[in-house]
Amino acid sequence: MARLAVISRFLLVASLTAAPAFGQTPSATLTLAGENGVTKTLTMTDLAALPQQEVAITGRDSSRVVFRGPTLRALMSLVGAPAGHELRGPNMLLVVVAEATDGYKVAYALSELDEQFGNATFIVAITQNGGPLPAAERPFRIAVGGAGEHRARWLRQLTRLRLVRIG
Numbered sequence: 001m002a003r004l005a006v007i008s009r010f011l012l013v014a015s016l017t018a019a020p021a022f023g024q025t026p027s028a029t030l031t032l033a034g035e036n037g038v039t040k041t042l043t044m045t046d047l048a049a050l051p052q053q054e055v056a057i058t059g060r061d062s063s064r065v066v067f068r069g070p071t072l073r074a075l076m077s078l079v080g081a082p083a084g085h086e087l088r089g090p091n092m093l094l095v096v097v098a099e100a101t102d103g104y105k106v107a108y109a110l111s112e113l114d115e116q117f118g119n120a121t122f123i124v125a126i127t128q129n130g131g132p133l134p135a136a137e138r139p140f141r142i143a144v145g146g147a148g149e150h151r152a153r154w155l156r157q158l159t160r161l162r163l164v165r166i167g
Contacts, residue, residue: 029041031160034081035164051071053069053123067143068123069143072122073115081110087110094166097162097164100156121146122143126140141156
């Protein structure tokens, strides 16, 4: 019986240490596509290695919910999105289209993601309250802090971000 307990404990430890980061599936990836044709595919490990920001909100049950992840702006910089003095004139027509596995899409003006134009923080959340996102929101979600409580522009099940020029 003691031998069975040791084997069971070993299998439990092995399965926990082999589990993907933050409760995600090993295939959880986020694809970034720049206007210039540059694409990057990032894993949970890649996203966790980037500088992180937190967005704290009041949940529907009045609890405090804290999302953590890299900023949407920083991610789009990885595929050539203009910033600083380059973000003016024709580049004010650039939008980031976020796409979810369920077909939902949301567009964000690149300028609204830049701190020189606004005070809202847009992140690609990889954790919620220090643990994995709820299963229905995975693999990633967009969370917005400092922009009020209306969440129609939040996006769950995020899999792709594209930089698109409109107009």
